[in-house]
Amino acid sequence: MSRPEHQAPPEFFYNEAEARKYTQNSRMIDIQVQMSERAIELLALPDDExxxxxxxxxxxxxxxxVLEDQGHVWVGVDISTAMLDVAVEREVEGDLLLGDLGQGLPFRAGAFDGAVSISALQWLCNADKTSHNPTKRLYKFFSSLYACLSRTARAVFQFYPENNDQMELVTAQAMKAGFFGGVVVDYPNSTKAKKFFLVLMTGGAAPLPKALGEETDHKGVSYTGKREQMKKMRGKPLKKSRDWILEKKERRRRxxxxxxxxxxxTGRKRSGRF
Known part of the structure; x- marks a missing residue:
């Protein structure tokens, strides 16, 4: 069976007929709700706040x-007008924005306490137009997402990677944008229940959450250590050196x-004398 992202660009695939399925198919709704609840759980938000x-x-x-049911306030972004029209008809409480994630997010720095995404991330790996470069679009998306999250926030993506190369592409661009984290695989030994969650953190490296369906240890792939190793191989500048300071300032500007x-x-040491 052909994957949806191979059939048409998302703004065309999710037409009015396809959008209606999300309000009429009870099985589809149940699956979406379950994945949303799991994504929120992986955000590790404070209780009752x-x-x-x-x-x-x-x-x-x-x-x-699902975010509403748990007491949160939210803003939604989607590229499909038909899907957003259905959301308006459903009278959701969140604010809605029509936009292409690959062109970046237009929000102010540090505006959000977290982000979730269900079944959307893999669409950015496609080149639906001649002007589309998946690597550049992914980096543009992740760098703008990093900027609009608070420095204690997480972002959790449930997605369907087509292969290991695609998963490497996605995670590499996320780490390049400043995130820490990795992929958590729930029910890794099940064909139907297996789910991939990319868990990204802004506040520094931390252990990945435990995956469901694993009794002994979580089935997770951490890319943080890999990134640090690559930095050392490239000759990462010494901390507090001029090159290190310039890199940090450039990262803050991005x-x-x-x-x-x-x-x-910039980076000049004080003599210690007055």
Whole structure:
């Protein structure tokens, strides 16, 4: 059976007829709700405390409704007008935005406490137009997402990687944008129940959550250590050196944060005398 992302671009595949399925097919709704609940669980949000969350590829608002049920406030972004029309008809409480994730997110820095995405991330790996470069689109998306999340936030993506190369492509661009984390695989030994969740963290490296269906240890693939190893292989500048400071300042600029301009004094050590 052909994968949906191979049949047409998302804005065309999710036409009015396809969008209606998400409000009429009870099995599809149940699956979406279950995956949404799991994604929220992996966010590790504080108990009984409403948060401002981002729903990426929100579609008809099914995952947003789960966020509402758990007391959170949310904003949804999707490229399909038909899906957003259904969300409006369903009178979801979240604010909705029509947009292409591959062109980046237009939100202010540090605006959100977390982000979830259900069955949307793999679409960014396609080149639906001659101008599309999946690597550049993924980096644009992840770097803008990193900028609009708080520095204690997580982003969790349930997605369907086509193969290991695609999973490497996605995770590499996420790590390049500044995220830590990796892939958690629930029920890895089941054909039907197996689910992939990309768990990204902004506040530094932390252990990946335990996967479901694994009694002894979680089935997870951490890319953080791999990234650190690659940095060392490239000759990462010493901490507090001029090169290290310039790299950090450039990273802050990409994240949209206020940063002082570079001068000849940047990184210069003080003599200790007055």
């Amino acid at each position: 409403p948060r401002f969350l981002l729903d990426l590829g929100c579609g008809s608002g099914l995952s947003g409704s 994240q949209g944060r206020s940063t002082r301009i570079d001068t000849k004094y």
